[in-house]
Amino acid sequence: MRVYNFSAGPATLPEEVLKKAGSELLCYGSSGQSVMEMSHRSKEYGEIISGCESLIREVMSVPDNYKVLFIQGGASMQFAMVPLNLMKNNKADFVITGQWATKAYQEAKLFIAANEVASSKDKTYSYIPDLDKSKFQPDADYFHICLNNTIFGTRFTQLPDTGDVPLVADVSSCILSEPLDVSKFGILYAGAQKNMGPAGVAVVIVREDLIRDFPSDSKVPTMLRYKTYADDNSMYNTPPTYTIYMVKLVLEWVKSKGGLSAMKEHNEKKAKILYDFLDSSKLFSATVVGNERSLMNVPFVTGNDELDKNFIKQAKEKGFINLGGHRSIGGMRASIYNAMPIEGVEKLVEFMKNFEANI
Numbered sequence: 001m002r003v004y005n006f007s008a009g010p011a012t013l014p015e016e017v018l019k020k021a022g023s024e025l026l027c028y029g030s031s032g033q034s035v036m037e038m039s040h041r042s043k044e045y046g047e048i049i050s051g052c053e054s055l056i057r058e059v060m061s062v063p064d065n066y067k068v069l070f071i072q073g074g075a076s077m078q079f080a081m082v083p084l085n086l087m088k089n090n091k092a093d094f095v096i097t098g099q100w101a102t103k104a105y106q107e108a109k110l111f112i113a114a115n116e117v118a119s120s121k122d123k124t125y126s127y128i129p130d131l132d133k134s135k136f137q138p139d140a141d142y143f144h145i146c147l148n149n150t151i152f153g154t155r156f157t158q159l160p161d162t163g164d165v166p167l168v169a170d171v172s173s174c175i176l177s178e179p180l181d182v183s184k185f186g187i188l189y190a191g192a193q194k195n196m197g198p199a200g201v202a203v204v205i206v207r208e209d210l211i212r213d214f215p216s217d218s219k220v221p222t223m224l225r226y227k228t229y230a231d232d233n234s235m236y237n238t239p240p241t242y243t244i245y246m247v248k249l250v251l252e253w254v255k256s257k258g259g260l261s262a263m264k265e266h267n268e269k270k271a272k273i274l275y276d277f278l279d280s281s282k283l284f285s286a287t288v289v290g291n292e293r294s295l296m297n298v299p300f301v302t303g304n305d306e307l308d309k310n311f312i313k314q315a316k317e318k319g320f321i322n323l324g325g326h327r328s329i330g331g332m333r334a335s336i337y338n339a340m341p342i343e344g345v346e347k348l349v350e351f352m353k354n355f356e357a358n359i
């Protein structure tokens, strides 16, 4: 029996996608082989990776002057690739809204001067800080935000106006969850394992003018240059072939459901069910208030660690798994990505009501 999996990542995938992958596991089309066994240089695989790219472009309305790259190393490797590829004045701006934003900031410091524009650390990252434009550096190489904060459950609802400075966003936990105006960004990057597929690849959407050549004496490793991926359609070396195939199936599923506006509607509905309950409950409360609440990751607490543990344990017994908060903060967190059906959230709320009534 399949459970309702509220994991923050790797996360639940649409059942239709898993069934389709299962039906093609031994033999993909008329190829007589599994996608896992295929040469990445074969015609069949060429169609899979270019089909995946086209679907990302179509579903996300990616403008023509952007490249879509498939890169291993997860979102975490982008924390280094972004500065390595954009450094010119050797400085960048960061908004510190949680653990991932902090990691991007710290990694950038290996290469350039990282400027903290604002932080919400004073209140355990439970809000998005106001941004004072006088702290933006007009000659920064880029301005970095984490659009949805997976661990703390906040999201930007308004983008900072960075003028000519490229806005770079980590969208690992919100990509494909609602429409996004790609043209507002210099770079968008996301690890696949939250809302796009299994772990193993990051999708990086880069404006072409930010993909630079490196001088012949550059020490930046070949595999850390966007140009390497852009020049070879992400096939300079063997890409994570099966993960990219799975991402393609997920995109086909998103498209068949009506695309990103339909996903937004579906996700807002689910989030409302959960937040409305949390706001009315006498036992449970959401740790984030206001309109910067994430649609994807919903942290909550009872205020009592023992009770939290007991809740997580009982929930697991009933088939609601991975409700523990991130190991750094405890409490609970329900990640309700695209693939989480409405019934999963409705049944979770029903279970929470019963739990509350019975303590």
Ligand SMILES: *Cc1c(COP(=O)(O)O)cnc(C)c1O
Pocket (backbone or CB within 6 Å): 009, 073, 074, 075, 076, 077, 100, 146, 148, 149, 150, 170, 171, 172, 173, 191, 192, 194
């Ligand atoms: C999960 C996550 C990461 C880390 O992703 P990896 O692919 O494991 O490196 C980075 N940023 C955000 C916002 C995340 O949710």
